[in-house]
Structure formats: C-alpha cells, structure tokens
Amino acid sequence: MNAVILIFSVALVLCLVMTPICRDLFLRFNIVDSPDSERKFHLKPIPRIGGIPIVLSYAGALGLLLTLAPRGAAISIQHLRLFLSLLPATGLIFLTGLVDDIFTLKPKQKLFGQFVAAVLAVSLGARMSMDGIPHSSLITIPLSIIWLIGCTNAVNLIDGLDGLASGVGLFATLTTLVAALVTGNTGLAIATAPLLGCLLAFLRYNFSPASIFLGDCGSLTIGFMLGCFGLVWSQHTGTMLGMAAPLMALTFPLLDVILSVTRRSLRSRPIFKGDRGHIHHMVLALGHKPHVAALILYGVSAVAALFALLASLSGIRFLGPIFISFCILIWSGINRLGYVEVSAARRTLSRKNVFRILKEEIYLQELESSINAAKTVEESWTIVQNACSEMCFTSVQMFVAGTVYEANFDKSQIHPCWKMNLVVGRSGYLVLTRGEEGRPHRLMGSVLFILQESLRSKSYVAPRPVEVLEAETTYFVNGTHYSSEPLARPTLTVQ
Numbered sequence: 001m002n003a004v005i006l007i008f009s010v011a012l013v014l015c016l017v018m019t020p021i022c023r024d025l026f027l028r029f030n031i032v033d034s035p036d037s038e039r040k041f042h043l044k045p046i047p048r049i050g051g052i053p054i055v056l057s058y059a060g061a062l063g064l065l066l067t068l069a070p071r072g073a074a075i076s077i078q079h080l081r082l083f084l085s086l087l088p089a090t091g092l093i094f095l096t097g098l099v100d101d102i103f104t105l106k107p108k109q110k111l112f113g114q115f116v117a118a119v120l121a122v123s124l125g126a127r128m129s130m131d132g133i134p135h136s137s138l139i140t141i142p143l144s145i146i147w148l149i150g151c152t153n154a155v156n157l158i159d160g161l162d163g164l165a166s167g168v169g170l171f172a173t174l175t176t177l178v179a180a181l182v183t184g185n186t187g188l189a190i191a192t193a194p195l196l197g198c199l200l201a202f203l204r205y206n207f208s209p210a211s212i213f214l215g216d217c218g219s220l221t222i223g224f225m226l227g228c229f230g231l232v233w234s235q236h237t238g239t240m241l242g243m244a245a246p247l248m249a250l251t252f253p254l255l256d257v258i259l260s261v262t263r264r265s266l267r268s269r270p271i272f273k274g275d276r277g278h279i280h281h282m283v284l285a286l287g288h289k290p291h292v293a294a295l296i297l298y299g300v301s302a303v304a305a306l307f308a309l310l311a312s313l314s315g316i317r318f319l320g321p322i323f324i325s326f327c328i329l330i331w332s333g334i335n336r337l338g339y340v341e342v343s344a345a346r347r348t349l350s351r352k353n354v355f356r357i358l359k360e361e362i363y364l365q366e367l368e369s370s371i372n373a374a375k376t377v378e379e380s381w382t383i384v385q386n387a388c389s390e391m392c393f394t395s396v397q398m399f400v401a402g403t404v405y406e407a408n409f410d411k412s413q414i415h416p417c418w419k420m421n422l423v424v425g426r427s428g429y430l431v432l433t434r435g436e437e438g439r440p441h442r443l444m445g446s447v448l449f450i451l452q453e454s455l456r457s458k459s460y461v462a463p464r465p466v467e468v469l470e471a472e473t474t475y476f477v478n479g480t481h482y483s484s485e486p487l488a489r490p491t492l493t494v495q
Contacts, residue, residue: 003065004181004193011061011197018053019205023212031102033213046210049101051218054198055094061194086228089121093152093224097217107272110216111149117224118148126231128243147243148227154253155223157260159214161280163207163294166214168252168301169222170199175249175305176229179312188232195225208291226250233312244319248308248326252279252300255330263341282337300333364446371454380458381405384451388432391441397431400424400455410435422448424455
C-alpha cells in the first residue's frame with residue numbers, strides 16, 4: 001500500500017510540474033489545435049500534445065519505484081512484469097499518436113499502428129482467459145486484439161470536450177485500482193496508481209476552460225493502457241465473465257464508438273469521418289454548457305464504475321442481475337439523448353413493423369411475378385388497374401401498342417391535385433392522378449417502378465418512330481397549375 005501511495009504521489013507532482021512547462025513549450029513552437037467552424041469551437045489555439053507530460057510522469061514514477069525497491073520485493077510479483085513487457089506496445093501507440101498530432105496521419109494509417117501495437121501486446125501476454133477450453137487461444141487472441149483497438153479508439157473519440165477524456169479515464173483507472181487493492185492484485189495496483197496521479201494532475205489544466213489538450217498521443221495511450229488493465233483485471237477469473245467488470249468501467253467511451261459506427265453506417269457515411277453526433281455533442285444539444293456536460297458524463301462514468309466494482313466483487317451468482325440492471329440504465333440514457341437513428345431502428349425492428357415490412361415485400365414480389373407472367377396487353381392492364389387502385393390513385397390511363405386503356409376509381413374527384421406521366425418504353429406511357437384526400441401509399445414508388453420496368457420488357461410494347469416521351473409531373477395547388485415541360489405524344493386511337 002505504501003508503494004501505491006508513493007508512485008501515485010510522485011506521478012501527481014511530476015505531472016503538475018511538467019504539464020505547464022510542456023504547454024508553454026508547445027505554444028512557442030506552434031504545436032496547437034486551432035479552432036474552425038465545423039467541430040472545434042474553442043476561442044484560441046491551444047497546445048495539443050498533452051500526452052507527453054502524462055507519459056513522462058508515468059514512466060518517471062514507475063522508474064523511481066523500481067529503482068528504490070529492494071530486489072525480490074512484493075512489487076515485482078504478479079502482473080508487474082507483464083506491464084513492463086507491454087512497454088514496447090504502449091510506446092508504439094504513443095508514437096503513432098504523436099506523429100498524428102504533428103504530421104496528421106490518415107485514419108487507416110493510425111488504425112494500422114494500433115493493430116500492430118495490439119498484436120504485440122497480446123503476444124506478450126495481455127489477453128483474455130478461457131481456462132480449461134481446448135484451443136481457446138483461437139477465440140481469445142482475436143477478441144483481445146479487438147478489445148485493445150476498441151478501447152484505444154473509444155477514449156480518442158470522446159476527446160471532444162474539455163476534460164472529458166482525461167476525466168473518464170480517471171474514473172476508469174480509479175475503478176481498476178480499487179478492484180486491484182481489494183483483490184490483492186499488487187501488480188495491477190502498481191501499474192494503475194501512477195496513471196491515476198497523472199490524470200488527476202493533468203485534469204487541473206485540461207478541465208474547462210482547457211489550457212492544454214490531450215492530443216492523440218495522450219488519448220490513444222490512455223485508451224490502450226486502460227484496455228491492457230482490463231485484460232489483466234479479467235485474468236484472475238479464468239473465464240470470459242471476467243471481462244464484464246472492465247467492460248462496465250469503460251462503458252461510456254465504448255458505447256460512443258458503437259453508436260458512432262452504427263450511426264454512420266445507417267446514414268452511409270464514412271466511418272472514420274468525424275461529426276457532431278457523439279454522446280457529448282448530444283448532451284450539449286440538450287442545452288448544457290460544456291463544463292456542465294463534462295460533469296454529467298463524469299457522473300455517468302462514476303455510476304458505471306460502481307457497477308463494475310459490484311460485478312467484480314459480488315461473484316458470478318449476482319453478475320446476471322447486476323448486468324441486466326446496468327443495461328436497463330444504459331438503454332434509458334441512450335433514449336434520453338434523442339438519437340434519430342436509435343428511434344428509427346427501434347420502430348423499424350418492432351414486431352408490428354417487421355410483419356408490415358414482410359407483408360409489403362411479399363406484395364411487391366407477387367406484383368412483379370404476376371406482371372412479368374402476363375402474356376397479353378389485357379392481362380397486364382388488369383394487373384395495372386388493381387395495383388393503382390390499391391395505391392389509392394384516382395385514375396389511371398395506359399397507352400400501349402396504339403391503344404388507350406383507362407380506369408377511374410373515384411369519380412367524385414373532378415380536378416386531380418396530382419398527376420404523373422410515366423414513360424413505358426419508346427411508345428407507351430401511364431398517366432396517373434390522385435385527389436386531394438388521403439396520403440400517398442408508402443409503396444407507391446416501388447409499385448410504379450415495378451410496373452414501368454416490367455411493361456418495358458413486354459414484346460407488345462413495340463418501338464415506334466416517335467419522339468421519346470419525357471416524364472412529366474403536374475400539380476394543382478389552390479387552383480394554380482404547375483407542371484414540367486409538356487410531353488410530345490403520338491396520335492392515340494381510343495378503344
């Protein structure tokens with residue numbers, strides 16, 4: 001315990017002293033994060049390589065302890081040797097972030113550096129455990145790599161608000177340290193204590209209004225170290241259930257990664273392109289000021305830390321109820337943020353909507369099959385009439401093979417408010433109208449597309465030497481007529 005207090009205090013003092021020195025030095029060399037009109041709204045350029053004083057302070061505190069400790073002391077047992085062997089992987093992550101801060105790497109280049117570091121860390125022993133299962137490494141190795149890359153990027157993505165990433169990292173580190181002390185995991189406690197001191201000191205300069213930013217060299221390194229801590233934390237159980245507590249401790253940043261990837265995928269946007277849809281942006285959109293938003297998310301992290309400790313200390317017997325309760329809280333919080341993508345997905349995946357979508361898909365496939373199977377113009381016209389009636393059109397007129405077919409479904413609508421001419425091949429068309437009442441059917445566009453494409457393929461829609469018809473849409477609004485360029489139509493014979 002004395003060793004933990006010593007390295008925490010040394011790291012705290014070192015970081016308190018080194019952070020303002022590095023800040024002023026970065027400012028002099030113009031290594032700053034400049035504001036823009038899209039995502040960076042701070043008022044003036046701010047130094048951004050805050051990871052340097054954190055890494056130097058962490059290394060200094062741990063190095064001092066190893067220098068002063070007598071050979072064979074308790075601090076050299078358990079997982080401390082593992083963390084010392086992970087220093088090359090952590091250094092690679094730090095260098096990747098540092099190069100990005102200075103020269104700006106492409107997302108794929110940063111991801112490659114993270115992947116190499118994660119593979120190196122896993123090869124050195126930082127991996128999940130599944131004792132007693134043959135060939136378990138085939139599962140644990142890829143999952144451990146994914147976990148490390150996910151944690152690394154998770155902390156990096158939430159670094160968009162003064163003090164947020166460092167504060168959330170502080171809570172996660174404190175949670176890991178408490179769990180290590182309670183379970184007697186000396187090596188894990190020694191590894192986490194100096195990071196706790198560094199983050200607490202750095203938060204003094206990083207909280208709103210920040211005078212220095214973490215930068216990628218800071219946020220990536222913190223995320224990677226927390227990922228390693230989580231793997232070592234879980235190893236004492238020997239099962240995958242041991243990952244429940246680390247997962248809870250890092251819920252907020254990991255959830256932000258999942259939401260970001262999901263949102264951008266649903267909108268067909270590049271996954272690596274930044275936006276203003278992160279959790280902290282949504283909290284700001286609720287009307288909170290930046291420092292209040294940071295404090296709210298600190299509270300979320302504190303609740304997650306409490307659940308993580310309960311999961312770690314209560315045993316497998318109570319893990320299920322704790323995890324279910326935690327998931328309910330998370331779901332409530334996500335709904336409170338008001339994500340459009342989440343509400344849309346919830347409505348779409350509801351039982352009622354799933355069956356409705358299934359019915360609609362069956363209808364469209366049957367419509368396409370039936371009109372493709374029609375052998376004559378009359379059979380096609382019957383199918384067109386039925387489809388247009390079901391789509392609530394007022395009338396439909398079909399011109400095919402020199403003949404006009406017409407059906408009026410609502411004779412009370414004398415003046416239609418909506419009219420469309422749909423080209424069918426080079427010599428045919430459909431004229432469709434709607435009245436003022438009722439909303440367009442949700443399948444209307446799909447039905448019209450199927451009718452148009454299927455009729456075009458019919459042999460009786462023979463090409464004729466007439467001018468190609470252009471689509472025309474006509475509207476009647478408050479007695480005023482609006483339309484596109486008029487169609488050049490061939491002479492019709494009515495039957």
